[in-house]
Amino acid sequence: METSDCIIEGLYLGGVMAALNERDLQAKSITxxxxxxEKPLPDVLTSRLNYRHVFALDLYDFDLLSVFPxxxxYIDQARESGGRVLVHCQAGISRSSAVVIAYLMYKLNMTKQKAVEYVSSIRHFIKPNDGFQEQLQLFENMGARIDKTHSEFRAYQLNKLAIKFQCGQYSGGEELVIFINHKWHAVEK
Structure with missing residues (x-):
């Protein structure tokens, strides 16, 4: 059965099978x-651990950046309280590795490239999809935090909004109003 890989003290990375491997969770004292x-783990497991689920699809255009904060x-609080946290997705290759890379960028002030190289040196087969790679680069460009005033972030948000509109998934004006109001004074004459 799959096991998780220790990335740094108190932080592990794996796939869903590692998350379901109770023997490995206990052996590594994962709390x-x-x-x-896409789906949370079964209740039978999550009731025994401190558990958090964030919805994420492994698609180029999925907004993983919004789940970084x-x-x-969650990872920081777990580690600071002396806990050990396993971050997983289906295979431990794309979504969860991107989140772990973002955490290293934030916590250890690593560049995206250094964080990817570091995680790859431990878990050799990680490969955040190209969209996640772009979002990680944006995260680095914003100083490993979400800066809603950053021009690249605003362009990213506007692009997401345009895609929603084109796909017929745009539900109303709230997102657009928030986006426009932030810079409205700059375009008013």
Missing amino acids: HVLSVD ESIS
Whole structure:
């Protein structure tokens, strides 16, 4: 059965099978699990651990950047309280590795490239999809935090909004109003 890999003290990375491997969880004294996946783990497991699920699809255009703050906070709180956290997705290759890389960028002030190289040196087969790679680069460009005033972030948000509109998934004006109001004074004459 799959096991998780220790990335840094108190932080492990793996796939769903590692999250379901109770023997490995106990052997590594894992106290927290963060699922970065489409579906949460079964209740029978999550009731025994401190558990958090963040919805994420492994698609180029999925906005993983928006789950970075919650995920980083969860990992940080677990580690600072002396806990050990396993971050997983389906295979431990793309979604969860991108979240772990973002955490290292934030916590250890690593560049995206250094964080990817470091995690790859431990878990050799990680490969955040190209969209997640771009979001990690944006995260680095913003100083490993979400800066809603950063021009690249605003362009990213506008692009997401345009895609929603084109796909017929745009539900109303709230997102657009928030986006426009932030810079409205700059375009008013």
